[in-house]
Amino acid sequence: METESTPQQTVKSAEEIDGADLVVGILADLGQYAVAGLCDDLRGLPGNPRVVVLQNVPQNALQNHAASASAAGSDSSAQNSSLFLLPWTLHGQSLPTTPFESVTAAFSSIFALSERLGARGCCLLASHLEYAPSKWICRLTEPLLDKSSDFVAPRYALRKFEGLLNHSIISPLTRSLYGKRIQNPMGPDFAISQQLFQTLWGAEGRNGERTAGGMNLLASLLPRAVCSDLQVCQAYLGARTYPPVDWTAVSSLLTQVLGPVFLAMERSAACWQKTRASTPIRTLNQPLPVPQPAGSVEVARLVNSFQLGVRDLQEIWGLVLPPAILLELRKLSRLPAEQHHFPDDLWVRIVYDFALAHRLRTINRDHLLASLTPLYLGWVASYAREMENSEVTAAEQRLERLALAYEAEKPYLVSRWRWPDRFNP
Amino acid sequence: MWQQVRQALNQSTTDFITRLARLLPGFVALVVALLMSLILAWIAAMVVRRLLVSMQFDERLARLGSSAAEWSPRRSPTLLVSTIAAWTIVIIGLLIGLAAFNSDVTSSLVRSVFAYVPHIIGAIIVLFVGLVVARFVARSVLIGAVNLNLGYARLLSVGTKWLVIVLTVAMALVHLKIAVGIVELAFGILFGGIVFALALAVGLGSKELVSKSLERDARKNSSEVLEEPFRHL
Numbered sequence: 001m002e003t004e005s006t007p008q009q010t011v012k013s014a015e016e017i018d019g020a021d022l023v024v025g026i027l028a029d030l031g032q033y034a035v036a037g038l039c040d041d042l043r044g045l046p047g048n049p050r051v052v053v054l055q056n057v058p059q060n061a062l063q064n065h066a067a068s069a070s071a072a073g074s075d076s077s078a079q080n081s082s083l084f085l086l087p088w089t090l091h092g093q094s095l096p097t098t099p100f101e102s103v104t105a106a107f108s109s110i111f112a113l114s115e116r117l118g119a120r121g122c123c124l125l126a127s128h129l130e131y132a133p134s135k136w137i138c139r140l141t142e143p144l145l146d147k148s149s150d151f152v153a154p155r156y157a158l159r160k161f162e163g164l165l166n167h168s169i170i171s172p173l174t175r176s177l178y179g180k181r182i183q184n185p186m187g188p189d190f191a192i193s194q195q196l197f198q199t200l201w202g203a204e205g206r207n208g209e210r211t212a213g214g215m216n217l218l219a220s221l222l223p224r225a226v227c228s229d230l231q232v233c234q235a236y237l238g239a240r241t242y243p244p245v246d247w248t249a250v251s252s253l254l255t256q257v258l259g260p261v262f263l264a265m266e267r268s269a270a271c272w273q274k275t276r277a278s279t280p281i282r283t284l285n286q287p288l289p290v291p292q293p294a295g296s297v298e299v300a301r302l303v304n305s306f307q308l309g310v311r312d313l314q315e316i317w318g319l320v321l322p323p324a325i326l327l328e329l330r331k332l333s334r335l336p337a338e339q340h341h342f343p344d345d346l347w348v349r350i351v352y353d354f355a356l357a358h359r360l361r362t363i364n365r366d367h368l369l370a371s372l373t374p375l376y377l378g379w380v381a382s383y384a385r386e387m388e389n390s391e392v393t394a395a396e397q398r399l400e401r402l403a404l405a406y407e408a409e410k411p412y413l414v415s416r417w418r419w420p421d422r423f424n425p
Numbered sequence: 426m427w428q429q430v431r432q433a434l435n436q437s438t439t440d441f442i443t444r445l446a447r448l449l450p451g452f453v454a455l456v457v458a459l460l461m462s463l464i465l466a467w468i469a470a471m472v473v474r475r476l477l478v479s480m481q482f483d484e485r486l487a488r489l490g491s492s493a494a495e496w497s498p499r500r501s502p503t504l505l506v507s508t509i510a511a512w513t514i515v516i517i518g519l520l521i522g523l524a525a526f527n528s529d530v531t532s533s534l535v536r537s538v539f540a541y542v543p544h545i546i547g548a549i550i551v552l553f554v555g556l557v558v559a560r561f562v563a564r565s566v567l568i569g570a571v572n573l574n575l576g577y578a579r580l581l582s583v584g585t586k587w588l589v590i591v592l593t594v595a596m597a598l599v600h601l602k603i604a605v606g607i608v609e610l611a612f613g614i615l616f617g618g619i620v621f622a623l624a625l626a627v628g629l630g631s632k633e634l635v636s637k638s639l640e641r642d643a644r645k646n647s648s649e650v651l652e653e654p655f656r657h658l
Contacts, residue, residue, distance in 0.1 A: 162656040242656035251572040253657055297654050305574055312571050312578050316564065364561070370568045380655060 017084055020117040021049035022141055025088065025110045027056045027126040035085070038125075041137045043083055049145055052117065054088035054110070107217050111201050114194070120144055123191035131157060131288050132238030139235040139284040140191045150193035150230035151221060155183045155283060157239040157290040160387050160395045161297065165253065167399050168379055169351055170261060176406035176413075177265060177272040178226040181280045182234055185222040186257075189237060192221065199228055219260035220267075227271035236285035251373040258369050262358040273414055278407060292392055302381035303337040309374020316371050320357040325349055332378070342382035344405035350375055351406075352413040360420055448526065455522030462518020466511035474507040482506070548597040555593025559586045577626060584623045591615050 024042065026035060035055055042051045088109075106124060114122040121144030125137075133139070143149035156163065166184060174185040192200075200217060225232050265272070310333035317326060328346050335341075354372055358365055387395050477483075482503050498504050524535045563586035570578030595612035599605055 159656075161654045163658065164655055165657040242658075250657060251568075257658060293654055301574070305572075308574060308576065308578070309571050312567060316568070364564070367564050367568055370572060373568075373572045384655070 020052045020119045022051045023114045023119045023122040025054045025124045041135045051083045053085045057087040121193045126188040128241040130239045131290050133285045144193045149233040150196040151225040151232045152191040153234040154189045154237045155234040172403040172406040175278045179275040179278045186218045215260035219264040223264045223268040233282040236287050239290045251370040255369040262355045266359045297384045299381040300337050302377045303340050306374050306378030307333045321353050342379045348405045348409045451526035454525035458518045458522030462515050466514040470507040470511035473510045477503040548600045551597045559589035
């Protein structure tokens with residue numbers, strides 16, 4: 001039953017293995033030497049655990065995988081080996097457009113195999129990493145094996161203009177809601193314990209994942225862990241290489257990612273309403289310095305998008321946002337690009353109002369999330385203008401101030417969540 | 426002679442009184458049917474109003490962005506629906522009352538009116554669905570166009586909305602069998618006109634956008650690195 005969603009190729013090879021302590025899925029195309037390095041690091045894990053490494057191999061490159069496996073020093077048929085490197089092909093999947101899509105496609109496959117092998121935890125690697133600390137894979141997986149953590153999230157080196165959707169909404173919202181200061185609650189590189197994946201597998205379920213979109217599982221990782229009183233930590237993994245952005249696809253990205261985040265928020269409302277203040281979480285590894293992008297950034301197009309949204313989307317935003325916020329937005333849109341500044345409290349209230357409208361289904365949910373795009377680009381323009389000539393520490397402080405604004409405005413969210421009609425300033 | 430005239434007059438008077446007397450039960454039935462339908466209409470209007478108020482019908486419609494309030498009495502769609510329900514019952518009562526006369530004219534009139542009712546219901550459903558679809562499509566186009574940075578997003582949205590509305594109204598009129606030929610011709614002219622106007626507006630307005638888009642595609646094909654420094658996820 002559990003192997004239904006596991007790709008056929010994986011099952012064939014994995015059937016020869018009777019059990020494992022850890023299952024590692026490598027979704028990123030890392031190259032054979034990087035994979036060999038990872039395998040060496042995994043062999044050095046304390047207690048000599050049995051590790052199954054699934055390496056994503058395109059269908060047409062399966063024959064070449066044997067060479068890669070021998071480069072990694074693995075024999076996938078040896079029953080007494082402590083590490084098994086197996087090819088892994090996601091059948092029936094079209095080419096993913098974002099790393100998150102590939103992660104969600106791989107998710108159920110890894111879960112099913114981990115459950116079958118009785119693994120103590122599983123780990124998914126979906127990104128190319130630069131400036132990574134040595135043995136970072138061990139830091140990511142050790143907490144699962146020594147049972148000190150159930151969810152090990154990644155912490156990437158901060159680059160000012162990368163991961164903006166995460167920095168502006170997902171991370172501070174998660175911190176404010178669930179009280180955990182976690183940088184990347186949705187991965188996409190992470191490790192989770194058997195207890196957490198069984199909770200997720202049972203709660204979100206195979207049907208839930210199919211009907212509501214696979215992103216739900218990623219968005220549910222931290223809420224499920226925190227609300228089930230499981231241990232959470234994060235590990236520095238170096239700098240993540242982000243795929244190039246297509247500015248016309250930002251609205252579909254927002255719809256794909258924020259929908260599940262707001263849905264997870266709705267499902268765990270009873271849990272996050274009790275949380276008051278945030279606390280830091282255990283962070284493994286030490287950060288390494290990472291070069292920052294130099295030069296000026298062009299924000300005119302972003303400001304133009306924001307101004308166009310304010311001009312044309314009033315009718316839609318009027319159904320979602322209180323009049324005071326609409327007034328603030330109109331004032332903001334009249335400023336020239338060089339004076340464009342999106343106040344934190346305004347941005348936070350907008351995000352909270354959109355989350356509430358998503359819950360109340362005030363308008364069609366896809367329309368709602370897509371209509372957030374000009375506001376998001378307005379925030380990005382404001383942030384980029386402020387941080388253009390700043391050091392990375394200034395960016396960290398700026399994002400910390402934003403996270404504090406999310407926490408400060410939480411009573412507003414709770415009030416509107418409980419009494420949406422009565423409390424409408 | 427006088428005797429014959431008197432006899433004819435008597436005969437006519439008797440005929441008139443007999444026919445009047447025959448009509449009386451039908452007339453009484455009409456009055457009773459009207460009175461009963463008025464009472465039923467009042468009750469139905471009250472029930473519908475209370476039901477819709479308890480469902481917060483006006484607020485829900487407003488949330489959906491419906492413009493029904495603008496053309497409703499006292500800006501209340503609840504009042505509009507309850508009034509429509511009441512008048513429907515009154516008209517049905519009137520038709521039943523007319524049928525009680527049992528004359529050929531009234532019977533055929535009632536039959537033809539009742540035979541037309543399904544067309545009216547069908548047309549109302551077509552109109553309702555069309556208006557909902559028009560609003561949905563207009564919103565999709567508006568948001569999509571704004572997110573593509575198109576300066577004429579509102580024009581596109583309004584144009585699309587009116588295209589769907591014109592199509593819907595034409596379908597409803599054809600369903601009602603009202604001047605089918607004229608409707609088809611007028612629809613063709615109107616629809617074609619709107620499409621032509623939109624094509625001109627979009628075509629002339631987006632020349633630059635199309636050329637930029639082609640340039641961007643060309644750059645992508647030549648593996649040129651994107652200059653956009655922002656990474657969202």
